Amino acid sequence: MRDLPDTPSPILPPQPRAYPGVNWAGLSTLYQREVRRFLKVGMQTLAAPVVTALLYMLVFVVAVGGVKEVHGVAYGTFVAPGLIMMQILGNAFANSSSSLLQSKFNGLMGDFLTPPLTPAEHVAGFGAGAATRGILVGVVSLAAILPFASLPVAQPWAILYFGIGAALIMAFLGIMAGLWSEKFDHMAAVTNFVIMPMTFLSGTFYLVERLPEPFQTLSHYNPFFYLIDGFRYGFLGQAESNLAVGAAMTAVLVLGLGWVCLRMFDVGYKIKS
Secondary structure, eight states, rough: OOOOOOOOOOOOOOOOOOOOOOOOOHHHHHHHHHHHHHHHIIIIIIHHHHHHHHHIIIIIIIOOOOOOTTEEEEEEHHHHHHHHHHHHHHHHHHHHHHHHEEEEHHTHHHHHSSSSSOOHHHHHHHHHHHHHHHHHHHHHHHHTTTTSSSSOOOOHHHHHHHHHHHHHHHHHHHHHHHOOSHHHHHHHIIIIIIIIIEEEEESSOGGGGOOOOTHHHHHHHOOOHHHHHHHHHHHHOOOOOOOHHHHHHHHHHHHHHHHHHHHHHTTTTTOOO
């Protein structure tokens, strides 16, 4: 009896490459992409916020008068840390939210999903890129404001802790907003009806303790109040809030919002059909 030929083995598709641990090459590429994205339009992302901060200084400081003091310091010195923090908050949020929303509209989400990046690496790349923009804008704004307001440095740890914490919080909020939004109107609604009111009602230009009730109490439920007050404490050594509460709230928000972003990428929220 003649032997039958051997059955050919089935042809299998190539298996995805395994990346044990962290895919540092992919994470670094995503981070550099986010940073180069805003540096490419530096006039819009770096110069424009500085002009905005200087205009706020002009309007509020000149309008109020240079001789007025708040807690023993010139009004311009009191306002300056809040203006810097405003730039950190707004630009960190804008970077991650606009990046994801534009990728949706341009059909480029596959560029992020195809590479072997885990949800945690996506969150880290987008979050770190947005935080970098927020911190860089804050540093540039500080350099621009210094000639107009003499800022001491009382507690450097508070400047770093609350500055970096605020940048990460808004970076994660930007990721959430970018994934949730389906059109630019949604993003504008978040910015105009959530971010902007919380920023202006956080004690940037005034002492919260001077507000009438119930607004004074409500201000203490605004996370931005603790971020700005802690950041201002780093420069002036004076705080309206309980710093321990503000530091704990900052850590909880960074970890909590980071986890939410991780889950959104993990389940493919509005990015996987």
